[in-house]
Amino acid sequence: MRKMEKLSLWAIALAVGTLGLAGLAAAGPVEIPLPEGAFMRLGMGWISGNVIFSPDGRYLAVGTSLGVELRDAETLELVRFFAGHTSRVYSVAFSPDGKILASGSADRTIKLWDVATGRELRTLSGHMRSVESVAFSPDGKILASGSADNTIKLWDVATGTELRTLSGHTESVYSVAFSPDGKVLASGSWDNTIKLWDVATGTELRTLQGHTYPVYSVAFSPDGKILASGSYDETIKLWDVATGTELRTLSGHTDWVYSVAFSPDGKILASGSADETIKLWDVATGRELRTLSGHTDWVYSVAFSPEGKILASGSWDKTIKLWDVAKGTEIRTLQGHTYSVESVAFSPDGKILASGSADHTIKLWDVATGRELRTLSGHTESVYSVAFSPDGKILASGSWDNTIKLWDVATGRKLRTLYGHTYWVNSVAFSPDGKILASGSYKEIKLWDVATGRELRTLQGHTRWVESVAFSPDGKILASGSWDNTIKLWDVATGRELRTLYGHMRYVESVAFSPDGKVLASGSRDNTIKLWDVATGRELRTLKGHTYSVYSVAFSPDGKILASGSWDNTIKLWDVATGRELRTLKGHTDYVNSVAFSPDGRILASGSPDGTVLLWDVAFLIP
DSSP, X not given: OOHHHHHHHHHHXXXXXXXXXXXXXXXXXXXXXXXXXXXXXXXXXXXXEEEEEOTTSSEEEEEESSSEEEEETTTOOEEEEEOOOSSOEEEEEEOTTSSEEEEEETTSEEEEEETTTOOEEEEEEOOSSOEEEEEEOTTSSEEEEEETTSEEEEEETTTOOEEEEEEOOSSOEEEEEEOTTSSEEEEEETTXXXXXXXXXXXXXXXXXXXXXXXXXXXXXXXXXXXXXXXXTTSEEEEEETTTOOEEEEEEOOSSOEEEEXXXXXXSEEEEEETTSEEEEEETTTOOEEEEEEOOSSOEEEEEEOTTSSEEEEEETTSOEEEEETTTTEEEEEEOOOOOXXXXXXXXXXXXXXXXXXXXXXXXXXXXXXXXXXXXXXXXXXXXXXXXXXXXXXXXXXXXXTSOEEEEETTTOOEEEXXXXXXXXXXXXXXXXXXXXEEEEOEEEEEEEETTTOOEEEEEEEEEEEEEEEEEOTTSSEEEEEETTSOEEEEETTTOOXXXXXXXXXXXXXXXXXXXXXXXXXXXXXXXXXXXEXXXXXXXXXXXXXXSSOEEEEEEOTTSSEEEEEEXXXXXXXXXXXXXXXXXXXXXXXXXXXXXXXXXXXXXXXXXXXXXXXXXXXXXXXXX
């Protein structure tokens, strides 16, 4: 694959947020605070930031999609959780004395935390886009932050005031690091350069050029004489800080280099790469000492323990690994994470919740206790849609592996796999009598006989992807929402297209019938929800309030409330009769791509790429 293609794919991955990012499973008694109205969280989110040791080596801090985890460095037990950011945490840093932890987030803020108590000390606001990197000065008095707004800001830690803004980069700043004496700041940027800045005056000292692709990580040697930089050009470069000259290029990785770190004695450099390995290098000679293999996805963070004997690595394979530096052996792996949750559905009796994930699995959860009942494995790609049969005995799952699978809910056994789509399956739905299954894919919907697995017919007419399918309550009409900006209504018995509903300006992501079958709701990337008269196809009203795409809509069982999940990280509850917004639910740290009411209407479930499912008390939210 050519480099520009890789960069383009990386940009797409950042936009959709559904690559294999994973989250840590909590250990120990620490509980993550729940948002108002939510009474349970299933899953712990995913690792989204770096992994670092505290100065005394006792703790590991990890940036995740929900906040910052503080773990015992030896046992990896969860000691404390820092919650407060409204989006994923990209970077964490300890103050030199280990008393303060800083976290930079996609919510554009930096938070300072008291490590001993977990209390939030202050929030630093001023960046216009996500904060990608944070670093303390050696004396702990200044904090530097690099941002996707192309700037670096210097902050007074004691007061939280902004000291100055350093401008000069023409693209996002992905890494910042202070020299050991605190006089120089280095910044690595998407513009392929490293800049050195005078901390006291804010003036740019020099620009280091040589990388041919973005610079993702920079680190000073302990004596401050050498700067290391890791780049998407698959190399690490070592630079003379005093002169700005390139000393040598370290080659050996076969994919992007995400992170570089010097050992405390400055003799070894560690590098983590998208080639799934960590390499240890002799700084004096540039010779590769060893390659640490074991991760099964990109390694994006490496850090030495204070005494230099242990290396920690964080990866998109859902794990953190601890390595013995001298031997090159793996000491321990922290596992138990979940990838992004793409779809949720309640069983008809409301006792079981199913969740489909980008980890290729479906999980069944006990709603009353939050306990995981079982994991259904078999798909080879992300599971984008799950649906229970009306009697609750069968679960259908649609996947990016182009198949639908039918599962026995009681045993977890796979009943059959339905083949026929030539592209991935975005949506599945059972007819009210449970005899027919509908599946949406590229330009087509297929109807299947559930009992035999036989394909009954293919409905064609959409000109782009079909994102959502839903049966009317009497099972006679099927609605489909598509990226061609339309909704189509189909006669299930004949496969004939009844009508096309026009009005959305962008992709239609979700459709749902009201319980009486008279109203159809549609959620779109034009940020709106529309309500339609099913009998006439007339638009009844447009619900506006979300600031980004609407990915999921669901009616309450009595048809009075509509829930909508959005790219703006929120769920909104609407009065169907009037179109009035009743409530906005905040708690997810990434976009909400699935919402579902329990059969009695008392619980609302929401699934998100932040790796969690939240359960909300509807009666509490709307008395």
